[in-house]
Amino acid sequence: MKNNKVKIFKLFVFILLLLILLWLTLKILPIFKDILTEEGRINFKNEIQNMGVLGIFTIIGLMIIQVFLAILPGEPVELLAGMCYGTIGGLLIIYVGSIISTSIIFLAVRKFGREFIYNFIEKEKIDKWENSKLFSNKEKLYAVLFVLFFIPGFPKDIFVYLGGLLPVEPSKFIIITSIARFPSIITSTIAGSNIVMGNWNVVIGIYVITFAISLLILGIKLRKERVN
16 A cells, blocks of 8 residues: 555656656757857846746745755756856745655654665665664764755755654754755855856856865764774
């Protein structure tokens, strides 16, 4: 019974994704091809904003689906939010989608168990992370989760699923991971808002700095693991 519910839910997510992508393609593609021109970028932004609440809900929906389908990177959706609604507006929209999807996934894993996860992520990947040294110390779980979600560019959505298997409180998990996502989201929405203005040097600089910070944090983390 649980497996059937999970399969139906998965099918619903995929159909919803396809419908949103189809609608966005038909609506935006004609103007997206001119995104490299200043006029094209302004038209693109205006087109999304003219959708009103529907435009906001569309990006929130894309963010929710992206987190569910953890294999998809979140940066394109975050960039889109920044392009259409600016740094702060895009940040808030992405946060809404992120918190909703994180809450649903975490609670669904607690209710349906591992079978729910295996419908979205390979069993081998989950087993590998769950049995890694990172999560062996129960007292440091929240700190480890914060670091993993804090690193910009790190594929963190798999840990949303994994969180449901760990001995953590739902409210603390959602709050900690949401706070930790801030650097990743804000850098993408800043980049998105600068794309609209044609500030490509700023966009490149943001991602160079983000990449350097990610390498630095990972290096420190790996060094600590070797010492321990």
